[in-house]
Amino acid sequence: xxxxxxxxxxxLLVVLGIASxxxxxxxxxxxxxxxxxxxxxxxxxxxxxxxxxxxxxxxxLAAQLALDDFSxxxxxxxxxxxxxxxxxxxxxxxxxxxxxxxxxxxxGRQSIRVGPGxxxxxxxxxxVLTVPLTQGIPPTNAGLxxxxxxxxxxxxxxxxxxxxxxxxxxxxxxxxxxTVAIRLSAEAITLPPPPAAQAPLGPHIASxxxxxxxxxxxxxxxxxxxxxxAGWRDSGGAIVLHRMAIGWGPLGVTGSAxxxxxxxxxxDASATLRLVGMDETxxxxxxxxxxxxxxxxxxxxxxxxxxxxxxxxxxxxxxxxLTLHDGTVSMGMIPLxxxxxxxxxxxx
Numbered sequence: 001x002x003x004x005x006x007x008x009x010x011x012l013l014v015v016l017g018i019a020s021x022x023x024x025x026x027x028x029x030x031x032x033x034x035x036x037x038x039x040x041x042x043x044x045x046x047x048x049x050x051x052x053x054x055x056x057x058x059x060x061l062a063a064q065l066a067l068d069d070f071s072x073x074x075x076x077x078x079x080x081x082x083x084x085x086x087x088x089x090x091x092x093x094x095x096x097x098x099x100x101x102x103x104x105x106x107x108g109r110q111s112i113r114v115g116p117g118x119x120x121x122x123x124x125x126x127x128v129l130t131v132p133l134t135q136g137i138p139p140t141n142a143g144l145x146x147x148x149x150x151x152x153x154x155x156x157x158x159x160x161x162x163x164x165x166x167x168x169x170x171x172x173x174x175x176x177x178x179t180v181a182i183r184l185s186a187e188a189i190t191l192p193p194p195p196a197a198q199a200p201l202g203p204h205i206a207s208x209x210x211x212x213x214x215x216x217x218x219x220x221x222x223x224x225x226x227x228x229x230a231g232w233r234d235s236g237g238a239i240v241l242h243r244m245a246i247g248w249g250p251l252g253v254t255g256s257a258x259x260x261x262x263x264x265x266x267x268d269a270s271a272t273l274r275l276v277g278m279d280e281t282x283x284x285x286x287x288x289x290x291x292x293x294x295x296x297x298x299x300x301x302x303x304x305x306x307x308x309x310x311x312x313x314x315x316x317x318x319x320x321x322l323t324l325h326d327g328t329v330s331m332g333m334i335p336l337x338x339x340x341x342x343x344x345x346x347x348x
């Protein structure tokens with residue numbers, strides 16, 4: 001009786017193992033086809049996705065596709081200068097017990113470029129992008145989770161202990177304004193050591209958070225940088241930071257801001273900031289020779305007049321309204337400085 005039971009259990013395990021393998025092979029095939037479909041969809045939106053080789057794996061609990069020498073470039077329609085990401089390997093994984101969420105993990109030497117500048121090479125102990133999946137509907141949001149991000153030249157020594165983000169996007173059609181909502185937070189930021197220029201508030205930033213919306217679209221048929229900028233402005237182009245916060249040495253900053261282009265394609269921006277720890281910050285700036293001791297004392301006197309404590313309690317702080325209009329930076333009604341005009345003939 002026991003022998004028959006053991007044989008029966010063994011047979012059941014074999015059947016389950018075969019079934020699991022069949023499901024895994026099917027999921028692997030679907031994933032590989034899905035990657036090919038995604039390449040085509042990205043190409044239609046102006047992005048190029050490449051991988052030198054693809055390697056299947058992950059059995060028995062997941063369908064996994066390793067993409068060696070991975071790169072994705074493009075985005076000039078939505079971002080001046082476009083963007084790019086490269087990695088020695090990107091692993092696409094789909095848990096068979098949770099098939100509605102895909103994860104992409106970057107491994108090895110990686111780099112990222114935003115805009116027309118040079119790529120920033122980096123490595124990370126963890127870099128995972130999570131994308132919810134819905135049958136027949138392209139993804140409209142993604143989450144980022146990264147740990148111990150270390151940048152190489154030209155940002156040698158810059159590290160981010162923890163980086164987390166969320167992006168939600170929507171576009172009704174190719175001609176409609178593109179809206180992207182972004183939430184990004186970083187902790188334990190260490191700035192590059194000498195010979196890089198040293199920040200007067202120290203090399204360690206405890207935390208930084210940005211929550212905002214990017215709206216507008218760059219016309220694909222623009223014949224010049226100025227035409228592209230005008231198209232972005234006319235499509236409702238704006239960068240709105242609903243919330244930003246930073247804790248750096250003695251300084252704490254919270255606030256909101258908005259950036260757009262005016263009729264002459266010049267920056268038009270406004271911000272409201274709340275500063276905490278002004279006395280200690282001004283003393284640190286004077287000690288680092290970023291400002292003179294006399295300027296620090298004068299600023300402390302002005303800050304003392306403007307400082308107030310919130311009605312609900314909390315640390316006393318200074319409210320600072322800032323605007324940039326017609327090339328002039330002002331605090332309230334007081335002009336502070338002038339900035340040069342953007343020359344669109346030099347490129348984006």
